[in-house]
Amino acid sequence: MTSIPEVLVTARFFDQQAVEALRERGFRVSNGGVAYDAVDNAITPQMHAALANARAWIAGIPPVSRQLLQLYPNLRIIARRGVGHDTVDANAVKDLGRVLTITPGSNEATVADHTVGLMLAVGKRFMESHRRMQANERSVVVGTELYRKTVGLVGLGRIARQVARRLKGFEVRLIAHDPFPDPRVAEELGVEHVSLERLLKESDFISLHAPLTDETRHLLNARTLGQLKPAAIVVNTARGELVDDVALLAALKAGRLGGAGLDVLGSEHDPSLDGVTRELLALPNVVCTQHTGGSSHEGLQRANLLAAQCVIAALENLPIPPNCIVADGRST
Incomplete structure (x- = not known):
């Protein structure tokens, strides 16, 4: 029996429309114990447990190091909800054959x-x-x-x-x-x-x-x-x-x-x-203000959906939306 690909979502205020976009493509969505309105700036034991099963991670601002990526070889894409990616080791993403995306234009x-x-x-x-x-x-x-x-x-x-x-x-x-x-x-x-x-x-x-x-x-x-x-x-x-x-x-x-x-x-x-x-x-x-400059209902909906589209494309081997790729270590 084929296992259902799991997508870990820890980005704050990830709305139901974006969740449904993932589920409609047959993905299971989990939050790793991160509350809907919580900031994912530290990786908890529950998040580690979720990452062990995840093929994709839609993230806010957690620290993503080379060591972390090496722990979870099945994780294919880190989709950063937002445009900053300084908390992610982009070189490690590329070296280890993964993909890092952002959501430009959304917020x-x-x-x-x-x-x-x-x-x-x-x-x-x-x-x-x-x-x-x-x-x-x-x-x-x-x-x-x-x-x-x-x-x-x-x-x-x-x-x-x-x-x-x-x-x-x-x-x-x-x-x-x-x-x-x-x-x-x-x-x-x-x-x-x-x-x-x-x-x-x-x-x-x-x-x-x-x-x-x-x-x-x-x-x-x-x-x-x-x-x-x-x-x-x-x-x-x-x-x-x-x-x-x-x-x-x-x-x-x-x-x-x-x-x-x-x-x-x-x-x-x-x-x-x-x-x-x-x-x-x-x-x-x-x-x-509480790092809420990019947090409007409209902006979050655009960013959430674009992050979901990046995940869908990466896991289904489809073209990732333009201008979203920061690092791509997949073999061509």
């Missing part, structure tokens, strides 16, 4: 909305005003406009481009730093490519959209934060490790920055920074 609009929302929330001091009203305080806080400010985009990939399009209505001046500048994109969006040093010195709002690499880790640190305008606002919807949160906290407490909007924090992957995160949350000019 870009959501993250772009979130980015602009954080700019407005911090600049207009929404949280501070809200807390004052809760405390029945009558004093009014005065915010900062986004209108006609200089916005610096660190990275000009798909999400940053959508942010740029949304900001046109605010008549901002757009500058960007990207290691692989595309003049056509810059011209289309009205973006000026500049050096990182110039971007830091001239921006009123700095929005991070770079991937996490050895070169970009702690891109904003004590030295680079010191180059910002005293009223500058930092927004990070990319990866927490792009910012040295200790240095950011020090700059904010010293009044050397206007504020910060953070959807991602270093403490996500480094618990030793939990205290720093709590201090950031206590500041009146900081707005933090």
Whole structure:
């Protein structure tokens, strides 16, 4: 009797429509004990037990190492729900003959909305005003406009481009730093490519959209934060490790920055920074969200279904949807 292929799904908020898409193709779906709304940032014994039977894994942000992959030779595809894949050893995936996919295009609009929302929330001091009203305080806080400010985009990939399009209505001046500048994109969006040093010195709002690499880790640190305008606002919807949160906290407490909007924090992957995160949350000019920039009903549905389609294609030896493959070690 042929066994039914099992798909492990640990990505948070994986909806029923995507589950049914897998079941309709004859796959069994399990969650490895991970709750529907839980973050899969650590691999539990239950997840290990599920991986022993899984042919595919639709994952959020768990650490996927070479050692882990070697433990489960039947695991053919890791389908990352999202576009970041820094928690997965892509070289090991390829070396061991597996496939790693992402879901590009599915949550870009959501993250772009979130980015602009954080700019407005911090600049207009929404949280501070809200807390004052809760405390029945009558004093009014005065915010900062986004209108006609200089916005610096660190990275000009798909999400940053959508942010740029949304900001046109605010008549901002757009500058960007990207290691692989595309003049056509810059011209289309009205973006000026500049050096990182110039971007830091001239921006009123700095929005991070770079991937996490050895070169970009702690891109904003004590030295680079010191180059910002005293009223500058930092927004990070990319990866927490792009910012040295200790240095950011020090700059904010010293009044050397206007504020910060953070959807991602270093403490996500480094618990030793939990205290720093709590201090950031206590500041009146900081707005933090729970890595929910890509989490809208619409965006999650698109991403979930695309991840399911990648799994179906890989397990049925069909073409994987375009632009989804990060690493492919299958023999041709």
